[in-house]
Amino acid sequence: MDTNAFRHTLTAFRAPRPGAAPSNTVHRSLAQRQRAAVSQPWLIGASLAGLMIAAPALAQGEAALPTISVSGSQYDADDVRPEGVTTATKTYMAPKDIPQTIDTLEVNKYKSYGINDLATMLDGVPGVNTNYDMRGEGVLIRGFSADSGDIYRDGIRESGQVRRSTANVERIEILKGPGSVLYGRGGGGGIINLVSKQARFDAKSSVTLRGGSWDNYGGTIDINKVVNPHVAVRLTADREQAHSFRSGIRNKNEMISPSILVDTRTGLRWAGQYTYDNVWRVPDRGPVYGELPASVSTHQGFAHPDDYVQDRLRVLRSDLSYDFNPAWSLRWLASKREASQDFDHVFGGTYCNTAGRTATGAACNYRGQLRQNYAWQATNNKTTTHTLDLTGRVDVAGMRHELLMGLEHSSEERQPQVYGTVPFGATINPHNPVWPAKPAQRPAATQNNLHEATSRALYVQDLIHLAPQWKLLVGARYDSYDFDTLNRLTNARRAASGDSVSPRAGLVWQPTAQHSIYTSYSKSYSPYGGRGMLGVSGAQDDEPRYSRQMEAGVKSDWLAGALSTQLAVYDLEHYNIRYQPDAVNFPNDWAVRGKERSRGVELSAAGRLAAAWYVRGGAGVMSAKVVEDRSAPANVGKYLINTALRNGNIFVRYAPQGHWYAELGVTHTSARWINAANTQRLPGYTRWDALVGWRTAPWTVTLALSNLLDKEYWRSTSMPGAPRSVLLSANYQF
Template identity: 75%
Template sequence: MISDFGTGGVAARFPLGCLVAAILVGWGHGAGKAHAQEAPLPHSTAMELPAVQVTGAQYDPDDVRPEGVTTATKTYMAPKDIPQTVDTLEVNKYKSYGINDLATMLDGVPGVNTSYDMRGEGVMIRGFAADSGDIYRDGVRESGQVRRSTANVERIEILKGPASVLYGRSAGGGVINLVSKQARFDAKSSVTLRGGSWDNYGGTLDINKVINPNVAVRLTADREQAHSFRSGIRNKNEMVSPSITVDTRTGWRWTGQYTWDNVWRVPDRGPAYDQLPAGVSIRQGFAQAGDYVEDRLRVLRSDLSYDFNPAWSLRWVASKREASQDFDHYFAGTYCNAQGRTSAGATCTNPGLIRQSYAWQQTSNKTTSHTLDLTGSTELAGMRHELLMGLDYSEEVRNPRLFSTASSNGFVNPLQPVFNAVRPAQGNPSQQNLHEAHSHALYVQDLVHLSTQWKLLLGARHDSFDFTTQNQLTRAQRGSTGNSVSPRVGVVWQPVKEHSFYTSYNKSFSPYGGRGLLGVSVDPNAVFDAEPQHSRQIEAGVKSDWLDGKLSTQLAVYQLEHYNIRYQPDPVNNPLLYMVRGKERSRGIEWSMAGRLAPSWYVRGGVGLMSAKVVDDRSVPANEGNYLRDTAKRNGNLFVRYAPEGAWYGELGVTHTSSRYTNEANTTRLPGYTRWDALIGWRAAPWNATLAISNLLDKEYWRSTSMPGTPRSLLLSVTYQF
C-alpha cells in the first residue's frame, strides 16, 4: 500500500484539507463581492500558463489552438517558433465522448499508435514506446507502471521525437505532457454530470475562486463508474485535486497542488483474438470472480518562481510522487481445439477449453524530483538571446513483488463460459526486487534571434546517473553509474509572419542498453551493459496560418533512428558478453490542421504516413527489413464542427488506423479500422449539454490483439458554469 503524505483520517487522504476549507469559506463570502473579485487583475510576468484560445482573438470555445506551449522548450513559446512537431489536444473535446483513458484519447493523432495495455497506457510515438518513462505531468516525469485518470487534465501536449535535451532519459519517440487544471486568476467554475451506455455515469466538480488579488484556489474532483460492453468487466475512478496560487504582484509567485487519484477495475485481459474459436462474441469477457486491478497516484507539487526584472526569472519545481499498482487476476490463455492442438500446433490436453495464466503483483514507485530553471533574455553581438539554464535532480525507488504461473486451474470454454476457477492463496512472491536510482543533470538552451526572419535554437544536456538493485529474496545487490550527453539544434525561417519553415536535429538516450535506470540483473557474474541506447532524429517542416490567422496547419517530414541496441549473442554459454544488435528506423510525413475553415465551421485533425522498419538485426537476421510491431503505416483523424450563431452545434469525426503487425517476424497482423463519432450540443450560458455517439456505425474492430473496440455507445453530459 502507498502512503498519503500525512497522518490518519481526512488529513491523511487530503493533506491540503485546509485548502478545501479555504475554498468553501471563500465561496461563502458575500455575493456583493463577486464582481470585484472577478474583475481583471494585473497580469504577473511569472510562469502562469495562459488559457487555451485562438491566437490574437477573443476566446472561442470551438477553436482548439493554443497561443503557446511549454513542453518543447520548457518556456512558453508560440508553436510556430519551435523547430519540432508539437500536437495539442484539448481534453474537454474528448471528455464529451466519455473518454477518460489516455491511450484512447491519443488514438488518431498522426504518428501515434495506441493499444490496450492492462498495466500501462500502451502508447507509441513514431514507432517507439512512450508509455513507461515518457509521460509527464506539468513537466515532471510520471514514472512507474500505472494507469492514470485524465479527469484533472486541461490539455495534452505531444512533442514528437527525442527530448532528452530537456527531460533526460527517453525511449526516443517523443514526450507526452499532461497539463493539469490548477488555481488561476482567470478560470471559471463548473459542475458536470454525465451518464450513458453500459451504466456509465459520473460527475465533475471544478471550483476556482479568487480569494483576493493575490490568492486564487481551486478544487477539482471527479468520480465515475461504468460497466463495460464486455460481460463481467467494470471500473470505478475517483480523483480529487486541490491547488492554490499565490502571486504577490512583486515578482514572487507560487502554486501548490496535490492530486489524489484512484483507478479500480475488473481487468479486461482476455485471450488474443486469434486464440478464440469462431462464434465467440466480442462482448464476451473472460474475468474470473475476484479479479481486480487497482492503481493509486498521490502527487504533491510545488512551483515557485521569482522575476528579478521583466527579462530574467528563476523557477523551482519540486514534486513528490507515489504510485502503486496491485492486481490479482487470471489473464490471456491458450485455446486447445477439438484435435488437441493449440494455434501454434503444439499438443494440448484440454480440448475445447482455454487455459488461462494467473498472476498477482504489488508494485510501488516513489519519485522525488527538483528542477531549477533560470530563464532570461539578453542582447549579445547585436542579436537577442532567449536563454534557459537548468539543473535537474531526481530520486526513484521501485519495489515490485510478483507471483505468476502458466499452470493455473483457470480453464474456460469460450463458447459456453463458466468462471469458477479456485484462486490460489497469495504466498511468497516468485520475484521481489528493490530498485533505487539517482540522476543529476545540467542543461542549457539558447534561442538566438539572428534576424527578424531567422532563429537558431541550440541546446545541450549532461546527465549522470547511478542505481542500486537488490533482490529481496536472495539479498544479492549490485550498482553502477553512467552518464550521457544529449544535443539539440534547430533553425526557423519566417519569411513572412504567416509561415515558419524549420529543420532540426535531436538526440536522446536510454541507459543500460535501453532498459532505463531500473531493473538490471543482480547476478554477480553478469556484465552490466553500460552503453546507452540512442535515438536521433532529423526533421523538417513548415507551420502556417491561413485565412487571416483563422486556420493553422503543420507539415513535417522526419527520419528517426533507434541505434546502439544491445543484445547477448550467447546468453547460455557466454552470459558476460553484450554486443550491438543493430538499428531500427522510422521515416514518415505528418500533416495536421486546426481552426476555423469558414464562418461557423471548425476543424481539427491530421494524418500520418509512417514506415518503421528493422534496419539491422544481428540477433535475428531474418527480421531485417520487417516492420516494427504495433506500428501502422497510416493513421489519423478529422473532426468537423458546425457551430452557427444560436444555441445548437454539432460535430462529426472519423478516426483511422491501418493494419499493424503484432510480432517481430511479421507473421501475424491486427486488422485496421475506421471509426465514426458524432456529437450534438446545446449551450446557452451558463448551461452546456452534449449528446455524443461513439462508433456511430457500430464498427467491429480490435484496438489490440486482446481488446476489441467499443460498440456504438451514447453519453449525455450537462455542465453548469459559474
C-alpha cells in the same frame, strides 16, 4: 463535454496569435511569460498551504517545465489551438517558433465522448499508435514506446507502472522526437505532457454530470475561488464508474486535487498542488486476436470474478519563482510522487480446437476449452525531484538571446513483487466460462526486487534571434546517473553508472508572418537502468541506447490566421540497442543488437475553415523497420510491431449562431504487424463518431455517439473496440 463554451477569455495571459502579427512580435517580456506560466501552475489546496510552505523540499518526478493553461483561442471555444506551449522548450513559446512537431489536444473535446483513458484519447494522433496494455498506457510515438518514461504531468515525469486517469487534465501536448535535451532519459519517440487543471485568477467554476451506455455515469466538481488579488484556490474532484460491453468488466475512478496560487504582484509567486488519483478496475485482458473461434462473441469477457487492478497516485508539488526584473527570473520546482499498482488476475490463454491443435498448430488435449494464465504483482514507485531554472533575455551584437539554464537532481525507488505467469489450472468453456475458485492465499512472490536510481543534470538552451526572419534554437544537457538493483530473494546486487550528453539544434525561417520553415536535429539516450531496471527485471547493462532525429517542416496560418497547419518529414533512428547473447550462462555479458529506424510524413490542421465551420485533426504515413538485428538476422527489413503505416483522425464541427452545434469525426488506423517476424497482422479499422450540443450560458449539454456505424474492430491484440455507445453530459458554469 464543451465546458469551454463560455470560458472567460484569457486575454491578459496570451500572446497574439501567430499570423495576426509578425512572428517576432509574439515574444512577450519574460516577466509576462512567467506570469502566464503560473496562471495555471503547480498548486496545492489551501488546507495544504502551510505544509507546502514549511516543506517545499518534498519533490518528485524528473525534468519539470512551466505549464500554462491556455485553452481555446481569440476566436471562440470551438477553436482548439493554443496560443503557446511549453513542452518543447520549458518556456512559453508560440508553436510556429518551435523547430519540432508538437500536437495539442483539448481534453474536453474528447471527454464529450466519455473518454477517460489516455491511450484511447491519443488514438488517431498522426504518428501515434496505441496498444491496450492492462498495466500501462500502451503508447508508441513514431514507432517507439513512450510508456516507461516519456509521459509527464505538468512537465514532471510520470514514473512507475500505472494507468493514468485524465479526470484532472485540461490539455495534452505531444512533442514528437527525442526530448532528452531538457528531460533526460527517454525512449526517443516523443514526450506526452498532461497539463492539469490548476488554480487561476481568471478561471470559472463548474459542475458536470454525465451518463450513458454500459452503466457509465459520473460527475465533476471544479471550484475556482479568488480569495483576494494575491491568492486563488481551486478544488477539482471527479467520481466515475462504469461497466463494459464485455461481460464482467467494470471500473471505478476517483480523483481529488486541491491547489493554490499566490502572487505578491512584486515578482514573487508560489503555487502548489496535491493530487490523489485512484483507479480500480476488473482487468480486461482476454485471449488475443485470432486465438478463439469466430463463434465466441467479442462481448464475452474473460476476467475471473475475483480479478482486480488498483492504481493509486499521490502527487505533491511546489513551484516558487521570482522575477528579478522584466528580463531575468529564477524558478525552483520541488515535487514528490508516489505511484502504486496492485493486481491479481487470470489473463490471455490458449484455446484447443476440436482437432486438438492450438492457434500456433501445437498439439493439445483439452479440446474446445481455453486454458488461461495467472499472475499477481504489487509495485510501489517513489520519485523526488528538484529543478532550478534561470531564464533571461540579453541582446548581443544586435541579436536577442532568450536563455534557459537549469540544474536538476532526481531520485527514484521502485519495489516490484511478482508472482510470474503460470497456467491457471482448470480449463474453461469460452462460450460459457465458469471459473474455479482462486487459492485462499496468494502464492509466494517469484520476484522481489528493490531498484534505486539517482540522476544529476545540467542543461542550457538559447533561442537566438539572428535576424527578423531567422531564429536558431540550440541546447545541450549533461546527465550523470547511477542505478542499483537488489534481489531480495537471493540478496544478489547489481549496480551501474554512466553519463550522457544530449544536444539539439533547430533553425527557423519565417519569410512571412504566416509561415515558418524549419529544420532540426535532436538526440536522446536511454540507459538500460532507465528502462529494465525500473521495470520488473533486475538485469541491466552499462551502455545506453541512443536515438537521433532529423526533421524538417512548415508551420502555417491561413485564412487571415483562422486556420493553422503543420507539415513535417522526419527520420528517427534508434541505435546501440543492446541484448544478452547468453543470459543463462553469461548474465553480465551484453552486445550490440543493432538499430531500428522510423521515417514518415505528418500533416495536422486546426482552426476555422469558414464561418461556423471548425476542424481539428491530421494524418500520418510512417515506415518503422528493423535496420540491423544481430540477435535475429531474419528480422532485418521487417516492420516494428504495433506500428501502422497510416493513421489519423479528422473532426469537423458546425457551430452557427444560436444554441445548437454538431460534430462528426473519423479515426483511421491501418493494419499492424503483431509479431517481430511479420507473419501475424491485426486488421486496420475506421471508426466514425458524432455529437450534437446545446449551449446557452451558463449551460452546455452534449449528446455523443461513439462508433456511430457500430463497426466491429480490434484496438489491439487483446482488446476489441467498443460497439456503438451513447453519452449524455450536462455542464453548469458559474
